[in-house]
Amino acid sequence: MDTSKHNLSTLFDQLGLASGASDIEDFVTRHSPLPREVAIQDAPLWSESQSHFLEEGLEDDSDWAELIDELDALMRH
Template structure:
């Protein structure tokens, strides 16, 4: 059983992105998810990032909630 902390910060670490508050805020400010486009299909991910996001959602993994939260933040 995976008992690790799943937060936006740890999701960003998992994706290899700056995971501090300023890094997360900058990413959200600088990226937008167009309406109707799934998060994993967004053009700003590399192949491994897109695969991780897709698998998290497809498998309804422990990361799915944070991935959904990120999608919501990028859709605003």
């Protein structure tokens, strides 16, 4: 059972992306703002598996859902 605390860095690890603080900042800057009408999991920047992970995390209200929402908010600015 995974009892570790998730954060944006571990979310980026899970997505197979560089996960340092500057990497996350660069990613958000490069892909923002995400249009309001596009759900985060439907953004064209994700691979199919990344999109599926995000969608499943939100639908299942998993441990990742709060961080996916946080990333979503960061990408809307």
